Amino acid sequence: MTDVRSWQVPGRVNLVGEHLDYNGGPVLPMAVDKHLTIKARPRDDDQVRVWSQFGTATFTTSVQPGEVDGWAALTAGVVWASASAGPAGGVDLVIESEIPDGAGLSSSAATACGVTMALAELAGRTLTPHEVAAIARRAENDYLGVPVGVMDQLAVVHDGASLVDTRDLSVTPVEVGWGDAGLSLVVIDTNVKHSLAASEYAVRHDECVRAAGTLGLTWLAEAGPDAVLRFDDADVLKKRVRHVVTETTRVRGAVRAIAAGDWSQLGTIFTSSHASLRDDFEVSCAELDAAVEAALEGGALGARMTGGGFGGSAIALAPTAMLLGLREKVVAAFADHDWTPPTLFTVRPTAGAHRLT
Numbered sequence: 001m002t003d004v005r006s007w008q009v010p011g012r013v014n015l016v017g018e019h020l021d022y023n024g025g026p027v028l029p030m031a032v033d034k035h036l037t038i039k040a041r042p043r044d045d046d047q048v049r050v051w052s053q054f055g056t057a058t059f060t061t062s063v064q065p066g067e068v069d070g071w072a073a074l075t076a077g078v079v080w081a082s083a084s085a086g087p088a089g090g091v092d093l094v095i096e097s098e099i100p101d102g103a104g105l106s107s108s109a110a111t112a113c114g115v116t117m118a119l120a121e122l123a124g125r126t127l128t129p130h131e132v133a134a135i136a137r138r139a140e141n142d143y144l145g146v147p148v149g150v151m152d153q154l155a156v157v158h159d160g161a162s163l164v165d166t167r168d169l170s171v172t173p174v175e176v177g178w179g180d181a182g183l184s185l186v187v188i189d190t191n192v193k194h195s196l197a198a199s200e201y202a203v204r205h206d207e208c209v210r211a212a213g214t215l216g217l218t219w220l221a222e223a224g225p226d227a228v229l230r231f232d233d234a235d236v237l238k239k240r241v242r243h244v245v246t247e248t249t250r251v252r253g254a255v256r257a258i259a260a261g262d263w264s265q266l267g268t269i270f271t272s273s274h275a276s277l278r279d280d281f282e283v284s285c286a287e288l289d290a291a292v293e294a295a296l297e298g299g300a301l302g303a304r305m306t307g308g309g310f311g312g313s314a315i316a317l318a319p320t321a322m323l324l325g326l327r328e329k330v331v332a333a334f335a336d337h338d339w340t341p342p343t344l345f346t347v348r349p350t351a352g353a354h355r356l357t
């Protein structure tokens with residue numbers, strides 16, 4: 001198996017800036033040390049064979065939208081979207097992942113970006129991180145029909161935390177120093193499987209497009225604080241606009257807090273972001289709310305759901321010395337409700353997608 005090459009791609013958490021990436025706002029995701037590995041070997045024919053934890057699938061390099069569904073549709077979408085970058089031959093792909101599936105940690109973006117890199121490099125092409133992200137996003141938007149933004153793809157192809165301007169797609173690295181201050185970032189996976197395709201994600205996307213239209217804006221994140229006054233209290237769009245406007249301000253505040261090492265301020269921003277996602281954008285769920293509340297009771301400086309919502313994970317910034325107590329609080333809160341126990345683990349910034357061998 002000498003001609004097998006491999007790539008490693010991280011998952012991501014979003015520190016703050018939720019549901020802003022399809023609204024032209026700033027987002028602050030971070031590549032984290034839960035990875036997936038793609039192994040790829042060229043074939044002499046036009047077959048694409050994929051092995052993953054979900055099973056095996058086979059299709060051809062000329063696969064079209066609608067021809068593959070289920071877990072392999074994403075890989076088929078990448079093969080289809082990659083055709084725009086040039087012809088590619090058949091390939092055997094093995095996807096091994098330690099990024100929990102459906103946890104809101106971007107296992108889809110990691111898969112799509114890793115497969116994009118593998119296909120390009122086997123065909124002798126090197127893509128820029130932005131080109132990888134664009135192809136991977138197109139697979140989700142145009143093959144799967146899920147209108148995701150570009151945050152997750154850009155997050156997993158860049159190192160560590162990044163401030164991403166989703167209007168001009170500039171990516172600025174952000175050093176996060178909370179570890180030196182004795183703090184850890186904890187992921188609380190609620191084990192409520194989130195699925196963007198099956199959630200109201202597309203509904204929120206449409207609501208934002210409609211609100212921007214009402215305001216005469218291309219991007220809703222361009223709206224100023226007065227924009228909410230243009231909507232009746234009874235109009236659900238008012239709440240959606242308020243989330244986008246306040247979340248945009250929170251990202252700016254978070255960048256300042258991180259630069260200043262003001263971790264209690266960053267925590268406060270996390271927690272108010274969660275309240276906005278729960279009450280105004282309405283993308284949280286009972287388990288995420290309970291995880292956030294219990295983490296705060298357990299000593300976190302702040303906590304919030306991360307990613308698309310409707311299940312998945314919360315993050316909490318907490319003193320490392322208090323992690324055991326925090327875990328107990330969160331596990332007890334879930335037990336009180338008879339919910340499936342949550343999974344907690346700490347994450348650190350890590351390298352973006354890269355070739356391993």
Ligand code: GLA
Pocket residue numbers: 014017018019020021022148149150151152196307308309
């Ligand atoms: C999902 C999508 C992203 C982004 C987030 C919400 O992770 O894939 O594009 O919209 O939800 O911030």
